[in-house]
Amino acid sequence: xxxxxxxxxxxxxxxxVSHSNIKTKFLVxxxxxxxxxxxxxxxxxxxxxxxTSTIRDMEHVGGFDTYILNQPDKVLSKRAxxxxxxxxxxSKAKKSVRGSGK
Numbered sequence: 001x002x003x004x005x006x007x008x009x010x011x012x013x014x015x016x017v018s019h020s021n022i023k024t025k026f027l028v029x030x031x032x033x034x035x036x037x038x039x040x041x042x043x044x045x046x047x048x049x050x051x052t053s054t055i056r057d058m059e060h061v062g063g064f065d066t067y068i069l070n071q072p073d074k075v076l077s078k079r080a081x082x083x084x085x086x087x088x089x090x091s092k093a094k095k096s097v098r099g100s101g102k
Contacts, residue, residue, distance in 0.1 A: 002032040004051040005077035006058075006068060037064045041087045048080060 003010045009030040015023040031052045036045040040063065058067040068076070068084050076084060
């Protein structure tokens with residue numbers, strides 16, 4: 001079963017309701033794609049399995065880095081969580097370099 005590594009979207013069980021009101025359960029799969037997402041903080045691409053709705057959300061928020069930093073840790077996969085930690089470490093390093101120049 002596929003799962004989005006950034007938003008945690010997974011397959012859902014829904015009912016298909018006929019005209020005679022007979023309910024039949026079926027699975028709705030999220031549209032998961034393998035994508036290379038560019039992190040401007042790290043300066044490289046990261047390959048993740050991401051839902052297309054998540055890609056639209058990323059573009060709305062302002063990019064991969066801001067989206068992954070705003071996501072809660074329990075939603076992210078292990079791979080995405082390591083990328084988030086690297087981005088946080090990189091941003092702390094940049095802030096300490098800027099702060100020491102004063």
